[in-house]
Amino acid sequence: MTIADKSVIIKYIIWRTKLVTRINIDQIEHRKTKQLAKRLQQNVQNLLKEKNWTMQELADKAKLSIGTIQEINQGKMTNPRLQTIVDLSDAFGINDPLHLLGSIKN
Secondary structure, eight states: OOHHHHHHHHHHHHHHHHHTTTOOGOOSSHHHHHHHHHHHHHHHHHHHHHTOOOOHHHHHHOOOHHHHHHHHHOOOOOOOOOOHHHHHHHEEEEEEEEGGGSSOOO
């Protein structure tokens, strides 16, 4: 592989990294998306306090990375996968995963 090839690869990686950079909830323009992201953040924070769990304990129970849990907790996870929401609800013992996006009435 030539130096030019490596340079192209590095430029591509930098470009790709910029595309997947997380944004904060406050930067979301669509009102409903912002509300759902904020509810998820608040509900996860409340449940962590209620269960007296650390973010690492939640990550272990939900089989998610600590980075994912931190992004949700810090309001940087604005477009979580559906499976992430299901995994979180299973870890918290919530029957309906949609309750993480609204009021929790388990």
